[in-house]
């Protein structure tokens with residue numbers, strides 16, 4: 001049984017002119033169950049389109065995403081919600097944090113949504129923050145008072161709190177400086193030891209330094 005497999009995934013857009021535009025074309029691949037898999041390609045090559053399909057944020061024109069050999073697009077609404085909230089964690093370039101709430105609250109939110117008690121969620125959140133040496137004084141600071149690098153770490157920990165089997169990252173270091181990018185990549189590398197991390201990036205240096213597998217995508221064609 002494979003954790004994650006895509007088969008003939010295709011996404012087309014129909015432009016107002018009536019023309020059809022294929023932005024992802026018959027992508028097929030069986031992902032390893034753990035490790036850091038990067039999808040590398042130029043801007044506009046279809047990277048986010050592919051990630052959004054795996055994350056159930058979009059529907060394909062054709063093809064399937066299999067999670068534990070089940071077609072995720074055929075899930076019931078409850079199964080879809082569980083998949084998004086528990087089985088995967090998503091990290092976007094923009095953290096989209098609740099700026100007026102604390103770092104700790106932001107991190108624990110997905111745990112609260114999946115009906116963990118406040119106490120349980122806070123213990124999980126504090127342990128995660130400790131694991132990356134996040135200064136304890138920062139836990140209760142409002143997110144709007146954190147630096148860009150600190151926010152990005154909160155973003156990652158929020159994706160990790162429900163201990164998902166897959167972490168999906170779309171250009172997570174896109175707006176960070178070099179030092180903060182390395183810090184984030186070190187965390188992602190570390191968590192990829194016992195789960196699958198899928199990273200989309202156009203940073204060749206970081207992709208080469210950290211990836212176990214690199215997949216290229218060019219004009220919607222995934223080369224595996």
Ligand SMILES: Nc1ncnc2c1ncn2[C@@H]1O[C@H](COP(=O)(O)OP(=O)(O)O)[C@@H](O)[C@H]1O
Pocket residue numbers: 013021023041042043044045046047048049050
């Ligand atoms: N709603 C849409 N309608 C038409 N074209 C789109 C739409 N969304 C994305 N595209 C096009 O699909 C292509 C792939 O986009 P995307 O997956 O975001 O690329 P990447 O993440 O690699 O930069 C781009 O050329 C983009 O313009």
Ligand SMILES: [Mg+2]
Pocket residue numbers: 047048049170
């Ligand atoms: Mg993109």
